[in-house]
Amino acid sequence: MVTAQTPTNIAVIKYWGKRDETLILPVNDSISVTLDPAHLCTTTTVAVSPSFDQDRMWLNGKEISLSGGRYQNCLREIRARACDVQDEEKGIKIAKKDWEKLHVHVASYNNFPTAAGLASSAAGFACLVFALAKLMNAKEDNSELSAIARQGSGSACRSLFGGFVKWNMGKAEDGSDSLAVQLVDEKHWDELVIIIAVVSSRQKETSSTTGMRDSVETSLLLEHRAKEVVPKRTKQMEEAIKNRDFGSFAQLACADSNQFHAVCLDTCPPIFYMNDTSHRIISCVEKWNRSEETPQVAYTFDAGPNAVLIAHNRKAATQLLQKLLFCFPPNSDADLDSYVIGDKSILKDAG
Numbered sequence: 001m002v003t004a005q006t007p008t009n010i011a012v013i014k015y016w017g018k019r020d021e022t023l024i025l026p027v028n029d030s031i032s033v034t035l036d037p038a039h040l041c042t043t044t045t046v047a048v049s050p051s052f053d054q055d056r057m058w059l060n061g062k063e064i065s066l067s068g069g070r071y072q073n074c075l076r077e078i079r080a081r082a083c084d085v086q087d088e089e090k091g092i093k094i095a096k097k098d099w100e101k102l103h104v105h106v107a108s109y110n111n112f113p114t115a116a117g118l119a120s121s122a123a124g125f126a127c128l129v130f131a132l133a134k135l136m137n138a139k140e141d142n143s144e145l146s147a148i149a150r151q152g153s154g155s156a157c158r159s160l161f162g163g164f165v166k167w168n169m170g171k172a173e174d175g176s177d178s179l180a181v182q183l184v185d186e187k188h189w190d191e192l193v194i195i196i197a198v199v200s201s202r203q204k205e206t207s208s209t210t211g212m213r214d215s216v217e218t219s220l221l222l223e224h225r226a227k228e229v230v231p232k233r234t235k236q237m238e239e240a241i242k243n244r245d246f247g248s249f250a251q252l253a254c255a256d257s258n259q260f261h262a263v264c265l266d267t268c269p270p271i272f273y274m275n276d277t278s279h280r281i282i283s284c285v286e287k288w289n290r291s292e293e294t295p296q297v298a299y300t301f302d303a304g305p306n307a308v309l310i311a312h313n314r315k316a317a318t319q320l321l322q323k324l325l326f327c328f329p330p331n332s333d334a335d336l337d338s339y340v341i342g343d344k345s346i347l348k349d350a351g
């Protein structure tokens with residue numbers, strides 16, 4: 001039995017669009033920041049026993065079907081890389097060839113409410129692949145494992161590393177070079193504070209998978225974004241991260257989020273992930289950033305209305321919370337569902 005824990009990640013240069021749906025190969029590179037494992041993470045335990053007669057999985061205590069292609073792809077790829085396991089103390093001996101016949105049971109928990117609209121398959125598939133690899137003694141490094149997690153959910157490949165992570169889209173037809181690499185570790189820029197403002201806890205209407213399929217088929221802006229914009233922007237973002245240049249970082253992250261949502265609007269039929277509250281948060285941050293010498297906060301929105309706000313430092317995070325509490329007073333018509341932050345003392349500082 002093996003237990004692993006994996007945090008979710010938030011893209012600052014978005015992945016949106018696949019060039020191969022089965023292998024999950026993207027149309028552009030993307031860059032993300034991995035959250036602190038203490039918040040928004042998945043814990044997965046995988047177990048093997050000769051008494052198990054089929055592969056089974058429970059998510060937050062409820063059994064789910066493993067028949068979907070994405071789970072099967074991950075299980076098959078890890079089984080193909082399984083090695084001999086021998087633990088004399090525990091009297092365990094499993095030969096490489098036995099893994100083909102043995103079944104696994106998987107129990108996975110999210111430490112955040114699944115219905116909060118934050119549930120991301122990223123942490124889930126990354127954790128599943130990592131735990132299975134450890135159980136089956138696969139020798140692959142995290143980048144190689146990321147290419148397997150990618151086949152569960154694209155964004156999952158970036159959750160195998162901490163810090164800032166780049167998913168190289170790759171060129172190979174078999175997807176062997178479409179994998180994640182760590183740009184810098186979590187210590188490199190540790191004064192950043194990430195606050196998630198939960199605008200709505202409802203499940204999104206259009207899944208990322210369906211949305212990006214429609215965008216690839218119908219949006220001309222997506223083509224322009226993937227070919228002309230993202231290649232340059234990715235290089236600039238890498239520079240900003242290496243130099244801890246928050247001004248450039250915020251400008252690039254906000255522009256990329258806005259362009260991703262513009263692509264959604266350019267899709268036929270159009271996809272609306274953000275709502276009025278999301279737009280008001282953007283206006284609030286933009287106004288504040290423009291009144292300062294350099295931006296204090298970056299915003300980015302995934303396939304839903306919730307805002308991910310990245311503050312330059314603790315002081316900016318405290319000020320941000322004060323502004324949000326002022327603009328969206330709790331228990332008013334405009335209040336937010338909740339704030340998800342790593343450090344409770346910042347919320348206290350903000351009153």
Ligand code: DP6
Nearest residue numbers: 011014015153154155208209302303
């Ligand atoms: C907007 O990774 O959930 O969060 O590969 O179809 O499972 P599939 O999609 P998924 O898409 C994530 C889209 C995004 C941007 C990002 O994380 O880069």
